[in-house]
Structure formats: C-alpha cells, structure tokens
Amino acid sequence: MPPVTATFRFYEELNDFLAPPLRRREISCVCARAATTKHMIEALGVPHTEVELILVNGESVGFDRVLEEGDRVAVYPKFEALDITPMLRVRPAPLRVIRFVADAHLGGLAHLLRLAGFDTLYDNHYADEEIEALAAAEGRIVLSRDRELLKRRTITHGCYVRALKPQEQLREIVGRLDLIRSLRPFRLCLTCNVPLRSLERSEALGRVPDGVFERQTRFVTCDVCKRIFWEGSHWSRMRALVDSLARDRNAQ
Known part of the structure; x- marks a missing residue:
C-alpha cells in the first residue's frame, strides 16, 4: 500500500525534543500506510510519556489511531491549567502511589x-x-x-x-x-530507600559521637544499613531545600 502524508504540530515544551528546523511549525511527514500517531510522534523524537493530548483533525484520539492521508495532528504536553476533561488523555490515569x-x-x-x-x-x-x-x-x-x-x-x-x-x-x-x-x-534512608524509625535516645549512646549525643534528643535509624541520623547541620541544609520548594509553589 502507498504511504500517506500527514501534518504535525507540537506545542510548548514538546518542541525541545524536535530537531531545531522542525520546532514550532507545521511538519509535513510521509508515513507508512499503517503508521499510528504513537509511531510517528516517537519517530519525530518525542517520547510518548511526555504527551497528554493528541488531536487529529480537531478530534481527540489515542496513540493507536492509524494515520490517513491529509490528517492534521496536534500534539500537546501535560496541561497545568486548561481543563481538558471531555477529551481523551492519552496517558494512563495518575498512579495512586508515587514511586x-x-x-x-x-x-x-x-x-x-x-x-x-x-x-x-x-x-x-x-x-x-x-x-x-x-x-x-x-x-x-x-x-x-x-x-x-x-x-x-x-x-x-x-x-x-x-x-x-x-x-x-x-x-x-x-x-x-x-x-x-x-x-x-x-x-526514608537516603542510601537504602527504606523507612526510618525512631530510636530511643538511650539506644544511640555509644553509637554516635559524644558531642552529638549531648546536644541531640531525637534520633532515627535505618534497619538495613544500621546508620543513625539526627538533626544536625546536614539536616538543616536539607530542611531549607524542602522549605524552598513550598515557597516556590506559593509564589506561583
């Protein structure tokens, strides 16, 4: 069967994946007769995991839509503010547990x-x-x-x-x-990726430097690597980083 020609347009940050001459403009592509939207989007360099919505001739479609002669394909990334509930999101539903x-x-x-x-x-x-x-x-x-x-x-x-x-x-x-x-x-333990548990202060005696034991009252431990952690200078720097993420969000 002869190939078909379709026109693609990628939006926002999806353009980062395209070759520079193809960015932010319509792209005319010759496609195999059985090519799907997913096949051609990835052939142009965009991973399917970055795509949220595909419109073909103005209608939302999935990754399995077979391209036809003259199709016009618009490809969008994740939407932050626009409600596209009535349309077909091509990515699966969000995972219930973020891992x-x-x-x-x-x-x-x-x-x-x-x-x-x-x-x-x-x-x-x-x-x-x-x-x-x-x-x-x-x-x-x-x-x-x-x-x-x-x-x-x-x-x-x-x-x-x-x-x-x-x-x-x-x-x-x-x-x-x-x-x-x-x-x-x-x-979580930064090395072992397992939950930390609280440790009685008495259990930290002899397992942490004497000065740390004298200054600190709260300790946690990893049951895999057996390391003990406390709220020292490293903790303070990491706390500042986490707090800055919240400030970034509130400033938006």
Whole structure:
C-alpha cells in the first residue's frame, strides 16, 4: 500500500525534543500506510510519556489511531491549567502511589527524592531493560534524560528530566508532577530507600559521637544499613531545600 502524508504540530515544551528546523511549525511527514500517531510522534523524537493530548483533525484520539492521508495532528504536553476533561488523555490515569525509578545519570536526583520522602529506586548499573521491568512490575514513574528509554513500549509513566543539576531537577519534578502536597521529608534512608524509625535516645549512646549525643534528643535509624541520623547541620541544609520548594509553589 502507498504511504500517506500527514501534518504535525507540537506545542510548548514538546518542541525541545524536535530537531531545531522542525520546532514550532507545521511538519509535513510521509508515513507508512499503517503508521499510528504513537509511531510517528516517537519517530519525530518525542517520547510518548511526555504527551497528554493528541488531536487529529480537531478530534481527540489515542496513540493507536492509524494515520490517513491529509490528517492534521496536534500534539500537546501535560496541561497545568486548561481543563481538558471531555477529551481523551492519552496517558494512563495518575498512579495512586508515587514511586520512581531513576536511570544511571540521575543519582543526585534520586538522593534528593528520597530526602523529600519519595520511594525512588536507583542503581548506576541498571540496564534499560531492568528499569522498564521495574516500572511495569511496581508501577513506578521512570525518570530519565534518555528519550529512547522513555519510548519503550511498556513504560506508561515517565518524565524526561530537562535540568542538569540535582536541586534544579528536584524542583522540576516536584513542579511538573505537582508533588508539593506529597512531600514527606526525612522519612526514608537516603542510601537504602527504606523507612526510618525512631530510636530511643538511650539506644544511640555509644553509637554516635559524644558531642552529638549531648546536644541531640531525637534520633532515627535505618534497619538495613544500621546508620543513625539526627538533626544536625546536614539536616538543616536539607530542611531549607524542602522549605524552598513550598515557597516556590506559593509564589506561583
């Protein structure tokens, strides 16, 4: 069967994924006869996890819509303010429990997400196949700067991380996913990603420096790595970071 020609237009930050000559304009594409919207959107460089709404000839459609000759396709990212309830959102419903798996390049972000209270798997030896399997098996959101990873078929929830520095990455993810009300700082071990538990002060005696024991009254511990944590200078810096996220949200 002969190919068909369709016209695409990407909106807002989705243009970041396109080659510079294709950004913020209509793109005429020759498509295979059986090509779907998902196939062509990803062929142009945009991971399906970044797309919220697709309109073909003005009507909302899913990723499985087969393209036809003369179709005009408008592709939109996540909407922050516009109510599109009557339309077909192509991404699955939000996950009831927010959990992440981060790729090998996002160790700093994984550390900060745990600090903020979000269950985040990270290992710099994870292969893409492992990340895909973990996301599917445990309902995790994939965080990556690798758009090819986010194009994998079974990954339904993912975020392409644009920022380069960990603290800015944390701000980006908290803002994009509207997580400010879900912050539960200092509840997870930053190394083991498991819940911390309160420790009787007497149990910390001899396990922390003498000066720390004299100054502090509250301690928590990780039952995996056995480390003990207290509200020292590091805690204060991390507390300031978490508080700044809330201030950013209130300023919007």
